[in-house]
Amino acid sequence: xxxxxxxxxxxxxxxPYANGHIHLGHLVEYLQTDxxxxxxxxxxxxxxxxxxxxxxxxxxxxxxRAEGRSEQELIAAMREAHLADFTDFQIAFDHYGSTxxxxxxxxxxxxxxxxxxxxxxxxxxVQQLYDPEAGVFLADRFVKGTCPKCGGGDQYGDACEQCxxxxxxxxxxxxxxxxxxxxxxxxxxxxxxxTIEDLHEFLAxxxxxxxxxxxxxxNYLSGHFLAExxxxxxxxxxxxxxxFEIPDAPGQYWYVWFDAPVxxxxxxxxxxxxxxxxxDDWWGRDETGRPRAEIHHFIGKDIVYFHTLFxxxxxxxxxxxxxxxxxxxxxxxxxxxxMSKSRGTFILARTYLEHLDxxxxxxxxxxxxxxxxxxxxxxxxxxxxxxxxxxxxxVANLASRTxxxxxxxxxxxxxxxxxxxxxxxxxxxxxxxxxYEAGDFARAMRIVMLAADRANAYIDxxxxxxxxxxxxEAAARLQDVASVAINLFxxxxxxxxxxxxQLAEQAGALVGGPIRHWSEAARPLAGIPVAAxxxxxxxIEQAQIESLVAASRSxxxxxxxxxxxxxxxxxxxxxxxxxxxxxxxxxxxxLEAEPLAEECTxxxxxxxxxxxxxxxxxxxxPEARKLLKLNVSLGGDVTRTVFAGIKGFHEPAALVGRxxxxxxxxxxxxxxxxxxxxxxxxxxxxxxxxxxxxxxxxGALPGMRLR
RNA sequence: GGGCCCGUAGCUCAGUGGUUAGAGCAGGGGACUCAUAAUCCCUUGGUCGUGUGUUCGAAUCACACCGGGCCUACCA
Numbered sequence: 001x002x003x004x005x006x007x008x009x010x011x012x013x014x015x016p017y018a019n020g021h022i023h024l025g026h027l028v029e030y031l032q033t034d035x036x037x038x039x040x041x042x043x044x045x046x047x048x049x050x051x052x053x054x055x056x057x058x059x060x061x062x063x064x065r066a067e068g069r070s071e072q073e074l075i076a077a078m079r080e081a082h083l084a085d086f087t088d089f090q091i092a093f094d095h096y097g098s099t100x101x102x103x104x105x106x107x108x109x110x111x112x113x114x115x116x117x118x119x120x121x122x123x124x125x126v127q128q129l130y131d132p133e134a135g136v137f138l139a140d141r142f143v144k145g146t147c148p149k150c151g152g153g154d155q156y157g158d159a160c161e162q163c164x165x166x167x168x169x170x171x172x173x174x175x176x177x178x179x180x181x182x183x184x185x186x187x188x189x190x191x192x193x194x195t196i197e198d199l200h201e202f203l204a205x206x207x208x209x210x211x212x213x214x215x216x217x218x219n220y221l222s223g224h225f226l227a228e229x230x231x232x233x234x235x236x237x238x239x240x241x242x243x244f245e246i247p248d249a250p251g252q253y254w255y256v257w258f259d260a261p262v263x264x265x266x267x268x269x270x271x272x273x274x275x276x277x278x279x280d281d282w283w284g285r286d287e288t289g290r291p292r293a294e295i296h297h298f299i300g301k302d303i304v305y306f307h308t309l310f311x312x313x314x315x316x317x318x319x320x321x322x323x324x325x326x327x328x329x330x331x332x333x334x335x336x337x338x339m340s341k342s343r344g345t346f347i348l349a350r351t352y353l354e355h356l357d358x359x360x361x362x363x364x365x366x367x368x369x370x371x372x373x374x375x376x377x378x379x380x381x382x383x384x385x386x387x388x389x390x391x392x393x394x395v396a397n398l399a400s401r402t403x404x405x406x407x408x409x410x411x412x413x414x415x416x417x418x419x420x421x422x423x424x425x426x427x428x429x430x431x432x433x434x435x436y437e438a439g440d441f442a443r444a445m446r447i448v449m450l451a452a453d454r455a456n457a458y459i460d461x462x463x464x465x466x467x468x469x470x471x472x473e474a475a476a477r478l479q480d481v482a483s484v485a486i487n488l489f490x491x492x493x494x495x496x497x498x499x500x501x502q503l504a505e506q507a508g509a510l511v512g513g514p515i516r517h518w519s520e521a522a523r524p525l526a527g528i529p530v531a532a533x534x535x536x537x538x539x540i541e542q543a544q545i546e547s548l549v550a551a552s553r554s555x556x557x558x559x560x561x562x563x564x565x566x567x568x569x570x571x572x573x574x575x576x577x578x579x580x581x582x583x584x585x586x587x588x589x590x591l592e593a594e595p596l597a598e599e600c601t602x603x604x605x606x607x608x609x610x611x612x613x614x615x616x617x618x619x620x621x622p623e624a625r626k627l628l629k630l631n632v633s634l635g636g637d638v639t640r641t642v643f644a645g646i647k648g649f650h651e652p653a654a655l656v657g658r659x660x661x662x663x664x665x666x667x668x669x670x671x672x673x674x675x676x677x678x679x680x681x682x683x684x685x686x687x688x689x690x691x692x693x694x695x696x697x698x699g700a701l702p703g704m705r706l707r
Numbered sequence: 708g709g710g711c712c713c714g715u716a717g718c719u720c721a722g723u724g725g726u727u728a729g730a731g732c733a734g735g736g737g738a739c740u741c742a743u744a745a746u747c748c749c750u751u752g753g754u755c756g757u758g759u760g761u762u763c764g765a766a767u768c769a770c771a772c773c774g775g776g777c778c779u780a781c782c783a
Contacts, residue, residue, distance in 0.1 A: 216711065224779075375776080379719080389732070390731085393746075396742095401742035442720085456745095
């Protein structure tokens with residue numbers, strides 16, 4: 001295969017929000033990007049890896065306010081923490097910027113002017129509710145009031161559960177801010193919109209034909225957003241807002257999703273300034289309209305929309321280079337489930353680093369990442385087994401078991417006959433490289449491990465330990481066998497270098513010096529010294545995993561969840577905190593499937609207002625798979641509508657009249673079929689199909705509190 | 708309800724039309740003792756979700772169904 005000419009690649013990961021710490025979920029993206037970049041460099045290409053903290057928006061503003069410090073202090077502290085985490089995971093950014101930088105402000109302005117020149121910006125009055133006490137405009141979910149159509153109380157700002165009407169929050173009767181409890185004012189504010197529909201044709205064509213977007217994603221886009229006119233993109237937020245004020249619209253700030261992707265460019269600009277390079281060489285187009293460099297964006301599947309529609313639209317409008325490839329990955333699950341604080345599987349990068357070697361996770365992720373958008377599962381048992389078997393047992397072991405025989409003699413003067421092993425693995429080089437290039441790291445790892453298996457088998461067949469005991473006449477043969485083993489080891493270290501930079505360094509220190517190029521895997525070494533062997537990687541012990549999980553549980557306790565108040569999924573039938581049962585002959589499966597939640601205080605418990613309630617009405621929701629619509633009475637004339645996930649387990653008619661336990665102060669949850677104003681407590685879990693409602697002893701009355 | 712993905716050995720997966728379907732881990736047996744109880748060899752284990760079709764030939768293509776997941780459901 002001919003050597004490809006040097007490529008120039010600009011590679012990014014999505015910008016982490018400066019509102020929380022890096023966790024193992026984030027690392028799925030940063031590690032795979034880092035592996036990709038290191039691979040490209042090893043192949044001799046110029047690849048720069050750029051990223052930045054995403055710093056703007058309401059969430060940052062509110063959090064800084066709550067912590068009694070400035071936004072700048074908050075984002076500076078978070079930036080430091082992010083950088084430490086990335087560095088310790090051996091993620092080698094060429095530059096790590098911030099969206100709150102002069103360079104970003106400048107570039108936002110330039111892109112903005114480009115949008116203006118193209119006539120893509122329009123201004124419209126927007127009526128919005130404003131909380132005079134909190135001093136912020138309120139999103140729909142922060143307003144409650146009485147439905148203007150049917151008079152139903154306690155409804156959210158956008159739709160009424162009782163009559164199904166939809167409306168704007170300004171139409172609500174007696175609105176209340178859920179932030180402060182104050183009565184919001186209707187304020188009129190100017191918003192700026194980008195008429196992205198003007199680029200509809202371009203976007204439809206680009207997503208379909210450019211090769212930048214996976215066909216599955218392109219298909220999804222064409223069926224959703226591109227199937228109808230694209231709505232104007234509301235790109236501004238009125239003060240107060242933490243962000244950049246729009247130069248030609250005083251009092252208006254760019255929405256965070258405008259300045260975040262520009263942060264890719266700002267980071268490039270800052271890097272260029274350090275290097276004496278030009279931004280245009282990376283983001284510009286040449287005379288023929290072709291991009292001057294490749295641009296690869298690694299993102300999670302949740303932000304596809306921004307990177308395949310808005311961002312290309314902005315770049316196109318500004319006449320800049322469009323992304324070469326938008327590489328989309330799924331989310332992380334741990335032990336097959338969403339990361340959970342109470343299970344101790346919500347693991348921060350820092351917590352991991354306190355217990356385990358970053359290389360282990362780098363390898364495990366690499367072995368699981370195949371370039372698709374499916375979620376990636378971190379199974380802790382498999383993690384332990386795989387890393388121990390592959391990295392320690394196979395690869396590191398090659399050097400560990402043979403290097404000692406070469407410390408005195410060095411490698412044989414010419415590479416011995418190894419039965420074609422080295423050549424065979426060298427021939428795999430291009431296949432492995434193609435897999436890396438395609439983002440199918442799992443395939444690359446499989447091929448590498450097969451080579452490691454062959455190498456170990458070779459050592460077993462040659463039995464160098466017998467040669468070592470055989471005396472001087474076997475010395476040359478011993479040196480040859482060990483030289484083969486060490487060469488095969490170093491060859492693997494080259495292939496693994498993008499994933500395990502540490503191992504590559506150690507291999508270089510052992511023999512042959514730093515690994516600088518992929519082609520080193522094709523040339524065996526001979527006649528050079530071998531350093532004294534240093535242990536390369538330590539096995540993962542079960543106890544380390546256990547203490548990592550335990551530490552993650554207590555870390556979750558110590559730091560309350562950061563970020564926007566995201567509601568839990570369908571507020572139906574499961575509870576996280578189940579009381580412990582006395583030991584018995586009952587099966588252990590339910591408890592094992594869902595271990596006890598972390599300890600909570602009596603005050604924590606008191607936050608949950610559990611009440612006895614009587615089901616006064618129950619009806620099928622024909623379109624719902626799992627839900628029944630219940631109306632429950634808390635006594636007197638207080639009733640609640642609750643959607644409970646018990647369809648199929650209970651007949652509606654049989655439920656009417658019975659007493660149940662409800663979570664009475666649960667935040668209402670808008671569901672497809674209406675608003676759910678609470679949750680009926682029921683038991684469920686492993687070991688049995690079904691959802692089991694709780695009933696009180698005789699004598700209990702609706703409205704009584706559980707304590 | 709709509710869209711997409713997946714269903715292959717106990718587990719994790721490879722194999723996308725062509726000889727008797729493979730790997731790793733786990734299980735069983737053996738070898739070795741250089742190595743971090745690592746390594747090597749042998750071995751148990753599969754109606755390739757089900758059915759129908761296309762084909763000389765189907766894990767692979769088509770259709771239907773069953774099961775699991777993700778995304779949507781007038782939010783971007």
